[in-house]
Amino acid sequence: MAVPKQKRSRSRTHTKRAKIYRTVSVPISKCPNCGQPKLPHRVCLHCGYYNGKQILEIAE
Structure with a gap:
C-alpha cells in the first residue's frame, strides 16, 4: 500500500x-x-460568420 513519507x-x-x-x-x-x-475560434452568434465566411443562417 502506498503511504506518504511525510505529512x-x-x-x-x-x-x-x-x-x-x-x-x-x-x-x-x-x-x-x-x-x-x-469567443475566439467560434462562429459569431449574431451574424453567423467565421473566418470571413457565412456559416450559419441567422433569422432576424
Whole structure:
C-alpha cells in the first residue's frame, strides 16, 4: 500500500486544492464582420460568420 513519507502541510494542501476552484478568464474578441463580442475560434452568434465566411443562417 502506498503511504506518504511525510505529512503535507495545511498550506500545501490548500494551495493544491485552490487550483481546482480557480476560474479561468476566457479572452473575448470582437467579430470583424459585425463588431459584436464573441469567443475566439467560434462562429459569431449574431451574424453567423467565421473566418470571413457565412456559416450559419441567422433569422432576424
